[in-house]
Amino acid sequence: MRVMTDVAKTSPELSADLDDEARTIVDGLYGDGIVARKGAFPTAWVDRLNADVLAAFEEARGREGGAVSRGPERWYVEVHPEQLSGFVDLVTHPWVTKVCETVLGPDYQIVEIGFDIPFAGAKNQPWHRDFPSPPETYEQHRLTSLAFNVTTVDTTEDMGPFNISLGTQFESGLEFNHQQFPDEAEWPRYEGGSVYKMPQRGDISARSALTIHRGTANRSALARPVVVLGVDAPGAGHDELHDMMVTKAYHDALPEDLERHLHARVVDELVPIVQKHDIEGLVMG
Template identity: 60%
Template sequence: MNFANFRGPGMAYDVADIMGGLYGEGIIACEGAFAHDWVERLGADIATLFAEARERPGGVLARGPNRYYVEIHPERVHGFLDLVTHPWVVAVCQAVLGPDYKVVEAGFDIPGPGAMRQPWHRDFAAPPETLVGRRLNSLAFNITTVDVTDDMGPLEIAPGTQWDAWPGADPMFPPPALAPRYEARRQRKLPQMGDISARSALTIHRGTENRSARARPVFVLGVDAPDARNADKHDLQLSADFHARLPDAVRRHLACRVVDRLTPVVQAHTIEGLLMGSKG
């Protein structure tokens, strides 16, 4: 399956294709979902928010050397409504997570120049719904703000590994003995501005070395099925005014706090195993 296995917007999306991609390889994408000027504005917003976050204690989370994650308030980026109402995003959420899915996370990753290769990992421990029930109950959508090239530390993913289990070991980091499996299956993803990807965060993956002189910012949207608990790791906040201006069809899909005044997000999902990067 190619990275861009759907083209849009403005076309019908087949549920079997969506399910087959996410239950099979664990990642699918929509090529050319947004125009370049839309992505450029998103990138400018991310740059502003990153600069602000670095000025306050605890504003950014390290994900390895010169690699950062920042959780944000959705209304601080242009186009949030465009993203959560995009026909492909809605179709994917409904197909995999059901009609009562909830957006639980908005943020961005920035692997800067000099970011090291990460160890193979998944973003959180696989829940019983997946390991026992064989069902995906969460998804991560990614939107790159730059055209990714091979030297910019692109994502590598090991297709089909969202179902892997290794009882008794760290639930997020596979034992070293499994490394040959992931090396043999690895695919490097080079998305372009305007593309959206959707993946199971349980599919084994890693960021690679950023050997370029440019950062590779990527926006992250986390979405849960009703029985998932990833909202506990995040603090999605919307101001009362912004929340009131959203369509009812969007508000019902947000797992958020509605507040009179936005406060800095205290991100609770530190991943200790990523802090040093990988030498192997």
């Protein structure tokens, strides 16, 4: 089931002059489709992030288009960087920038920040990928986008952990429903090659959102928020699905090197996001 690619053959631009850390990153993302860094942040930092996420969720649920359903008792919310106190810490973390530069190139673009929350009663999602695969990936075996995930709580087996089918990021998916949802007859194959991820506060992962995955049933009484950071290689095009904004004061205070990577409009006043990226096949779950 797992597709292990030969990086030297499929992505020659990634094969030269890699240090050990970069080689581990490339091997993981081009092999399993996911890599992680344990203990990247202190738990106190994560607890502050969790408070920001819960506050942003309450605000989003109070207006139309603020939160979109990703299945029963499961929601996704996009936010502006200023709504999360740890945003700059996250996007400038050395491991995050190393992953982005190694896989997406020096001119990578940060295009999305948001969070997914499966509450008590969330069901198994259908196996899916987050968007159709581009030809650069299924023909040339080149990854053009990444999703970073940061859990804001310690994950346990009954909280609906993330389930990912390893090595599936290079399947074309042209025959999938909406090029995102494989036929139900194929689900046992994906489940057979899958693992459940149980990150703890402070951990961070990076994955190809094209790797087939699903959220699973939350049988606990607790919510399991996960912050999602979306990053593109130049020209990948996912910026068209998002509309991040920053105020001028916030923008002017950003580290200089971050400004060129942040794909966000500079505005006088933030406008709440009405989400454009709705994964239709997950709404009913």
